[in-house]
Amino acid sequence: MDLQIFSKKSWLLLFLCALVFPVFAPEYYVELAFNVGIYIILAQSLNLIIGFAGLLNLGQAAFFGVGAYTYGVLWKFFQIPFFVAFPFSIIFAALTGLLLGLPVLRVRHDYIAIVTLGFGEIIKLILNNWTDLTDGPNGIYGMAPPQIFGWAIRSRVEYYYLVLVLVCLVVFFMYRLGSSRLGRAWIAIREDEISASSLGIKTNRLKLLAFTLGAGLAGMAGCVLAAKHRFISPAGFGFYESIILLCMVTIGGIGNIPGVMLGAAILYVVPEILREFSDFRMITVGLAMIALMLFRPEGILGKEKRKTIWIQAGRILKDRSAP
Amino acid sequence: MTFFEPRRRRYLIGKKISKVFGGVRALQEVSLEILRGEILGLIGPNGAGKTTLFNCMTGIYPPSAGQILLEDRQLDLGGLKPAEVARLGVARTFQNSRVFSGMTTLENVMAGCHLWTRAGLGGAVFAGRGTRKEEAEIVDYSLELLGFLDLAPLANTLASSLPYGLQRRLEIARAMATRPQLLLLDEPTCGMNPHESREVMDAIRKIRDRGITIFIIEHDMKVIMGISDRVICLDHGEKIAEGTPEMIQKDPKVLDAYLGREEDAAAIG
Numbered sequence: 001m002d003l004q005i006f007s008k009k010s011w012l013l014l015f016l017c018a019l020v021f022p023v024f025a026p027e028y029y030v031e032l033a034f035n036v037g038i039y040i041i042l043a044q045s046l047n048l049i050i051g052f053a054g055l056l057n058l059g060q061a062a063f064f065g066v067g068a069y070t071y072g073v074l075w076k077f078f079q080i081p082f083f084v085a086f087p088f089s090i091i092f093a094a095l096t097g098l099l100l101g102l103p104v105l106r107v108r109h110d111y112i113a114i115v116t117l118g119f120g121e122i123i124k125l126i127l128n129n130w131t132d133l134t135d136g137p138n139g140i141y142g143m144a145p146p147q148i149f150g151w152a153i154r155s156r157v158e159y160y161y162l163v164l165v166l167v168c169l170v171v172f173f174m175y176r177l178g179s180s181r182l183g184r185a186w187i188a189i190r191e192d193e194i195s196a197s198s199l200g201i202k203t204n205r206l207k208l209l210a211f212t213l214g215a216g217l218a219g220m221a222g223c224v225l226a227a228k229h230r231f232i233s234p235a236g237f238g239f240y241e242s243i244i245l246l247c248m249v250t251i252g253g254i255g256n257i258p259g260v261m262l263g264a265a266i267l268y269v270v271p272e273i274l275r276e277f278s279d280f281r282m283i284t285v286g287l288a289m290i291a292l293m294l295f296r297p298e299g300i301l302g303k304e305k306r307k308t309i310w311i312q313a314g315r316i317l318k319d320r321s322a323p
Numbered sequence: 324m325t326f327f328e329p330r331r332r333r334y335l336i337g338k339k340i341s342k343v344f345g346g347v348r349a350l351q352e353v354s355l356e357i358l359r360g361e362i363l364g365l366i367g368p369n370g371a372g373k374t375t376l377f378n379c380m381t382g383i384y385p386p387s388a389g390q391i392l393l394e395d396r397q398l399d400l401g402g403l404k405p406a407e408v409a410r411l412g413v414a415r416t417f418q419n420s421r422v423f424s425g426m427t428t429l430e431n432v433m434a435g436c437h438l439w440t441r442a443g444l445g446g447a448v449f450a451g452r453g454t455r456k457e458e459a460e461i462v463d464y465s466l467e468l469l470g471f472l473d474l475a476p477l478a479n480t481l482a483s484s485l486p487y488g489l490q491r492r493l494e495i496a497r498a499m500a501t502r503p504q505l506l507l508l509d510e511p512t513c514g515m516n517p518h519e520s521r522e523v524m525d526a527i528r529k530i531r532d533r534g535i536t537i538f539i540i541e542h543d544m545k546v547i548m549g550i551s552d553r554v555i556c557l558d559h560g561e562k563i564a565e566g567t568p569e570m571i572q573k574d575p576k577v578l579d580a581y582l583g584r585e586e587d588a589a590a591i592g
């Protein structure tokens with residue numbers, strides 16, 4: 001498969017399908033699609049860190065949790081409404097990302113995985129044990145639904161559209177980043193850090209930026225999820241979620257934006273569909289993943305073709321050569 | 324009218340640079356001067372410390388002792404980070420090909436334009452007029468560089484699928500993209516056939532003619548003698564000779580270092 005199927009037209013088509021989806025689909029599928037949307041945002045946030053900057057992060061769910069709990073705690077103590085808490089969730093998760101980035105700068109390759117893994121566990125322990133703030137394993141509940149100008153978002157369909165808007169923004173953001181000067185610098189760092197730094201690329205600063213942005217996006221997803229479920233507990237933000245996110249990114253193709261979207265959708269939807277097979281479903285998913293890594297190690301959509309930049313350059317060239 | 328040849332200004336002065344790895348003295352009090360606009364060759368047998376000298380000069384690791392001064396700025400390069408050195412106008416290539424294999428040829432060079440461009444997060448997301456103009460300038464400049472090094476037809480090729488010789492040339496283009504004043508080339512013709520290597524040498528001369536000073540490590544004596552204005556020879560981490568190619572070719576110490584000592588040769592003979 002070639003990435004060219006994701007031309008502007010196909011994106012538009014995909015968007016239109018997503019737009020009319022709730023009109024035809026039963027509520028259950030709208031709910032499913034909402035969750036897929038959340039996971040698309042999360043997978044893209046991890047894609048920014050792993051796919052662009054090449055930092056193997058095994059603690060992404062922690063940022064998700066920080067975002068959710070920022071809203072939860074702000075609500076619990078100050079009854080701060082969703083849209084006010086929303087930027088705080090992003091900022092606070094981003095700051096957490098910055099904080100994690102600092103020790104990560106001191107290690108390389110696989111050791112990054114260990115550091116981030118430890119970090120994820122620390123966040124989960126804090127959420128579980130700082131009971132004054134988080135109510136521990138009982139979680140926080142009862143957040144008011146988001147309200148815009150007196151109109152409250154309550155139904156599944158409304159939440160679906162909220163997340164659809166965010167997914168569009170995130171995908172746009174990722175595309176713009178990927179084809180920018182920053183994106184090139186990140187990929188340069190991912191490919192060869194020493195070469196990158198000897199080209200004057202400030203690797204430390206850019207790695208921190210990747211962590212900060214990736215964490216902020218995950219925090220945003222967390223905030224929306226907290227609002228939707230009106231309940232959060234530490235259980236949803238553990239190592240398992242981090243690993244699933246990593247699998248979504250890997251299956252979709254590291255750094256490949258539409259691929260990662262597809263990866264998130266598949267890894268969320270397939271276990272749901274296989275629900276009736278109960279115990280066998282995770283075995284099936286696991287086997288499928290092994291098979292995929294054996295036969296398509298670069299992900300479902302294959303390696304990112306990096307066409308976007310070339311398209312720009314090609315256009316410039318064409319303008320030049322035109323008489 | 325000039326009645327005398329004006330003395331060339333010095334660009335970089337290395338004072339007694341030493342580097343110790345554990346018990347190994349890789350560089351021992353090497354002093355050197357690089358003059359503006361020259362091609363300075365660096366030769367020496369394997370393990371003489373040539374690449375170590377480059378690494379000390381470009382911040383890959385700090386020298387154990389000594390100073391590396393940029394003359395016009397009175398700045399010590401020793402102890403700076405690679406990115407900071409690059410920002411001061413010193414670019415380099417590596418002995419083994421280190422192109423960004425997942426990027427296209429053009430993108431490799433575009434990544435090299437990072438240090439003199441500005442677009443940040445806001446520019447990336449909103450892509451306003453300023454950013455788009457800058458991107459166009461980057462593409463322009465990169466394509467020009469690719470043309471300069473005869474890589475333009477391959478602009479859209481993934482760097483990893485270029486043949487080795489072209490990857491080396493791409494690395495030179497990428498280093499040039501930083502708009503350096505001094506370019507350090509670590510065995511740019513290594514692993515090339517004579518034809519390719521001649522092309523690279525021509526390119527290096529053209530780069531010098533653009534006013535860029537070049538410091539080049541080369542294994543092949545014939546190649547370096549043809550291109551350098553001056554040559555420095557290292558052996559066992561020490562500078563054993565310095566001078567014009569003709570002088571170096573006749574220098575008994577250099578011949579010793581390359582061919583073995585006379586008594587060894589006699590013993591073998």
